Amino acid sequence: MKTSHVSLWRRCVDWMERSWLCSLVSCLVLAGLFAMAYFVGVPWAADLVASSISMQQEREIGRKAAAARFGKQPSCLPLARQREVETSFQELSRGLPLAAHYRLVFDGAQYANAFAFPGGTVIVTDGLLEKCSVDEVAAILAHEIGHVEHRHGLRQGFRSSALALLLGTLASEMGSVSLSTSGLPGLIANTRYSRELEEEADAFAIALLLAHKRQPELLGKCLQRISPSADEPGPWHFLSTHPHTAARAKRASAASSTARAR
């Protein structure tokens, strides 16, 4: 009885190994499974792991990461201006679930940018404060607060790890010729996750600004000033970690005009 089962299985595998139809079906099945893993499995698993990390641990991770990258160059801006920005930051973060954890740090870097680290540390550079008005900076800070509230730092970290694990396993199972062939697609595939989280932070920022009777379109104006872009995404856009600036600005100003119409 057992031997007939074995020979039946053998014959089945034998047919699968010869049939081009089976090859085609296999391709489709593999593509479907991969798409499921990429769009659903990896984000789900990463969020599951992220939710098991306590806020205290997250703060520790964020503090270390922020200290490694910033803090060497203290801000040179007048204290009065720093206080203005600090006040609007506190106003925006007040009442949010993670309100107790926020910490704003001014950094002396000359380029214009802001960063959110896991656990509530938000960094703004002198460059940003010089180029933009206090209200515009507040709009950018609302975006960074969105990153913190949605725990994007941790979630993106776990997504990259899970994706690297998935692609590495796949490459070694498939007998890929060299390591580099799994590294590059991994980097590209990762940027889509990053853009998705940036869009989530934008949506959060727009809602938060509207709730505080502020203009979401300031976010778009500020973005276009610090990273000017063409109207259409260029050929390298698929490598970008952020959504296209013009599209982000359009969404922000659309939110402003609907709010005004109401």
Added chain:
Amino acid sequence: MMASTVVDASDEPSERDTARHLRAEFRGSASDYFRIWIAHMCLSALTLGLYAPWAAVRMKQYLYTHTLLDGEPFRYDAPPFVILIGRIVTTGFFAVTYGIAWLAPQLQWVVSLSLLLALPAIVVRANRFDARYTAYRNLRFRFAGSYGGALGSFFGAALLGCTLVGLPWAYRRVKLYMVRQWSFGGVRARLSLRARRLLVPFLIGGMLWGAGAACALALLVWGMHGRELVPNWVLPGVILPLYLGHLAAFSILQASAANLVWRGTRLGPLRFRSTLRARDLALLYLTNAAAVLASFGLLIPWATVRLARYRAAHLSATLFGDWSELSQAESTPIGAVGSEMAQSLFLEVPVEP
């Protein structure tokens, strides 16, 4: 590829009369291998990896049985179930390592150190597994290495390698130990290797690698100069020269090292001749990588077959005397944990015939 040009067998003039040239060739076809590969990949994915050991054995079997030396195929018959157990143990080990790194980062050095100390054992066990289940003309291969011997040779090689100039000697030390542990049909392999002949390939390889890295760095500096945000093309722009430098260095080293090792190896009545060329290998690797990337991995079987075909076409052996010198040695089953660990750690195991 002619018998008359093969090796200097001056020490055994009597055997020269009976010398016979054995051609190696790979007869697999990309289309057959593709269909086998995709079917087994699909089964592995649908069973969430449980079927993967059976798939891996089947694929290796195809490659081995289509590699012929003197018209006779190689055989591979590792038990998939043993591989499955090896994989489960390996996965468990890495899960524990990962857990320790997360929960007790201060203990991480203990894990790293024990993994480093286990490395020789992993390499030895992996070679033993592959040798045990590889056969040719019904004669099995065997790997006799021990943990102590491998540890000694790796440690010595690490010391030599630290000096950079000593890299050829480090390579020689590891190769001498590893190759001499292989036996076929009860006869140990012998290897003589002059490290000095590897000095120039290592030097050229190092320079090419450095040139690639320098180009990448220059592009990075130029791309970021005076910009607040890194332009998107910088990433591929930096990866490409790095990859090309690595590819060129790797091809040169692989070609010259493989040629030297094969030429210096004696396995009972067998001597070998390898004629790999660095630029052929580099072109092959480059086109393979481009094809695999552009096809989302679907051309992996084609790339594998091309490489196997090239390698086999540039390898030949000479038989002095006849096969009767070799005999079947007894063999015992071997676990696959070492082999699976080696695969997860990307340690190359020299199994290619």
